[in-house]
Amino acid sequence: MLTSQRHALILDRLRRDGQIVATALAGELGLSEDTIRRDLRELAGAGKLQRVHGGALPVAPPLPDxxxxxxxxxxxxxxxxxxxxxxxxxxxxxxxxxxxxxxxxxxxxxxxxxxxxxxxxxxxxxxxxxxxxxxxxxxxxxxxxxxxxxxxxxxxxxxxxxxxxxxxxxxxxxxxxxxxxxxxxxxxxxxxxxxxxxxxxxxxxxxxxxxxxxxxxxxxxxxxxxxxxxxxxxxxxxxxxxxxxxxxxx
Structure with missing residues (x-):
């Protein structure tokens, strides 16, 4: 699975379930936890999710003044x-x-x-x-x-x-x-x-x-x-x- 495909899947699951558990998603996709955690870091760096211990949550939208x-x-x-x-x-x-x-x-x-x-x-x-x-x-x-x-x-x-x-x-x-x-x-x-x-x-x-x-x-x-x-x-x-x-x- 390409990186872009994994990112799209992660964001789709986050919208659907309200959270990502890295261990569970890695097992489901047959990938290493390191791969999923790297994807989460990249998506967090792009402001698309909030990293938390063990996975990720939806990020609160930035507030205007x-x-x-x-x-x-x-x-x-x-x-x-x-x-x-x-x-x-x-x-x-x-x-x-x-x-x-x-x-x-x-x-x-x-x-x-x-x-x-x-x-x-x-x-x-x-x-x-x-x-x-x-x-x-x-x-x-x-x-x-x-x-x-x-x-x-x-x-x-x-x-x-x-x-x-x-x-x-x-x-x-x-x-x-x-x-x-x-x-x-x-x-x-x-x-x-x-x-x-x-x-x-x-x-x-x-x-x-x-x-x-x-x-x-x-x-x-x-x-x-x-x-x-x-x-x-x-x-x-x-x-x-x-x-x-x-x-x-x-």
Whole structure:
């Protein structure tokens, strides 16, 4: 089998099954594991899949910058945001991660809801300017792609606080490999916030499920639950339920 044929077959299986197990595929095709692993490395180098231990996963599509993301799937984000608001109670200390979906959540909060919100996103802080909520804006080095503060200053501030609820932003979520994102430093900040939080939820559109990005944030065991669209199939959600996650459907 030619290299191009193997590559096409691997990508087809990845679309069909959602993962590649190198040992199983090598046995099925009568090839060495080294050959399959080399193919996976080449496809990963071309950005067509995400290498993981023992095989490969679909790669989360690269995210445009925050300004462009605010224009994508507005109705879905609004539905997720309204469902997430139901989880928030007066008097809580909530951390809102950056991202267009969490910005939609900030705008969906009742204006008279008396809570304290911490965020390292200046765009989310600005969205809350007309609300009664107390807003704590955490500073640091600005990661412009996501418009959030990162670095040691942000980390030091986060570690002085304890949050009732954290709405985590992730670019991908997989039953085995957990929540992932595209930037190493941003992943570290997200982990730090989760460590300081009693509960951690992710608002996840369907295209984030079953994929992976390069940098791991948290395993599923460290999450409380997901807020997802009502049209996501139960067969997809069952793996997350089996991991003990609470599933809120919008």
């Amino acid at each position: 925050l300004g462009a993301r605010t224009q994508i799937a507005k109705a879905t984000k609004q539905a997720l945001a309204l469902r997430a608001v139901e989880r928030i109670a007066a008097g809580q200390f909530v951390f809102l991660d950056g991202g267009s979906t969490n910005e939609t959540l900030a705008r969906a909060l009742p204006r008279d809801l008396r809570i304290t919100i911490a965020t390292h996103s200046p765009t989310i802080a600005a969205a809350l300017a007309g609300h009664d909520a107390e807003v704590i804006l955490i500073g640091g080095r600005l990661y412009k792609h996501s418009m959030v503060a990162t670095g040691s200053a942000a980390l030091a501030a986060i570690e002085t606080m304890r949050f009732d609820l954290f709405f985590l932003g992730a670019t991908a979520l997989h039953p085995t490999h957990g929540a992932t994102t595209g930037d190493f430093e941003e992943a570290a900040i997200k982990r730090a916030i989760a460590r300081q939080s009693a509960e951690t939820f992710i608002l996840a559109a369907g295209d984030k499920l079953g994929a992976a990005s390069p940098h791991r944030i948290l395993p599923l065991a460290d999450l409380t639950g997901l807020v997802v669209s009502a049209d996501i199939e139960d067969t997809t959600l069952s793996l997350y339920r089996e991991a003990g996650l609470e599933i809120l459907q919008a």
